[in-house]
Amino acid sequence: MKKLIKRYAFPVLMALALGALLIFNNTRGVAAIKTTFDTLKEMLFVLPPIFILLGLLDIWVPKETMVKFLGEGSGIKGILIAILIGSAPIGPLYAAFPVAAVFMKKGAKFSNIVLFLGAWSTTKVPMIAVEVTTLGSKFGFVRLSLSLVGICLIALIMHFVMKKDEVEQIYLNAQDL
Numbered sequence: 001m002k003k004l005i006k007r008y009a010f011p012v013l014m015a016l017a018l019g020a021l022l023i024f025n026n027t028r029g030v031a032a033i034k035t036t037f038d039t040l041k042e043m044l045f046v047l048p049p050i051f052i053l054l055g056l057l058d059i060w061v062p063k064e065t066m067v068k069f070l071g072e073g074s075g076i077k078g079i080l081i082a083i084l085i086g087s088a089p090i091g092p093l094y095a096a097f098p099v100a101a102v103f104m105k106k107g108a109k110f111s112n113i114v115l116f117l118g119a120w121s122t123t124k125v126p127m128i129a130v131e132v133t134t135l136g137s138k139f140g141f142v143r144l145s146l147s148l149v150g151i152c153l154i155a156l157i158m159h160f161v162m163k164k165d166e167v168e169q170i171y172l173n174a175q176d177l
Contacts, residue, residue, distance in 0.1 A: 018032055018033060018036065042092075043094070046091055046092060046095055047095065047098075050091070050095045050098060050099070051098065054098055054099060054102050057099075057102055058102055058105070058106075061106065063106050063107050066103065066106035066107050066108055067106070067107040067108075069081050070082060070103060070106075070107075070108035070109060070112045071107050071108060071109055072109050074109065074112065078108075078109060078112045079111075079112065079115060079152075081112075082108075082112040082113070082115040082116040082119065083115055083116070083119045083123065083148070083151075084119075085116055085119075086115065086116040086117065086118065086119025086120040086123065087119045087120075087123040087124055087125055088124075088125060089120065089124070090124065090126055093117075093120060093121050096116070096117055096120040096121070097117075098177070099116075100113050100116060100117055100174075101174040101177045103116065104170070104171050104174035104175075105174055105175060110158070110159070110162070110167050110170070110171075111155040111156070111158065111159045112155075114151070114154060114155040114158050115151055115152070115155045118147075118150070118151030118154060118155065119151060122147040122150070122151060123144060123147050123148065123151075128140055128144055131143060
């Protein structure tokens with residue numbers, strides 16, 4: 001029972017906060033509820049295809065292959081693959097986290113997971129194409145270059161700052177998903 005309360009405490013608190021907002025400021029409460037349902041609707045369209053692809057990835061890609069290309073000994077090849085995989089998809093950042101969890105289950109190195117998430121959030125190919133056509137190639141490529149440097153620095157810093165047991169706990173949490 002305690003685990004159930006802990007698991008659902010945040011959604012229940014948010015529902016209560018929405019209810020209170022609805023009572024004390026009806027206009028904003030209605031707007032907040034509309035935004036909540038719009039976001040839920042978007043998630044229902046985005047997440048099912050992601051989960052289908054994850055299931056296929058889980059079945060089709062052996063753990064040995066994932067370790068070879070994104071694992072501890074992958075080196076620069078793993079860095080480039082993580083960035084390329086992260087740059088290719090179209091979709092919101094929250095869709096990247098289940099993918100990252102599957103990568104963890106398959107033995108991908110933590111810094112490559114960080115690079116993948118960073119690339120998903122900042123270096124998507126369609127986004128770069130829009131930036132280049134609307135803001136110019138100089139802007140697009142400077143922003144892309146700075147983003148790549150930034151995500152590499154973040155991955156490097158996290159590699160040195162995070163303790164081994166903290167990373168292991170993250171991997172254990174990914175196993176539970």
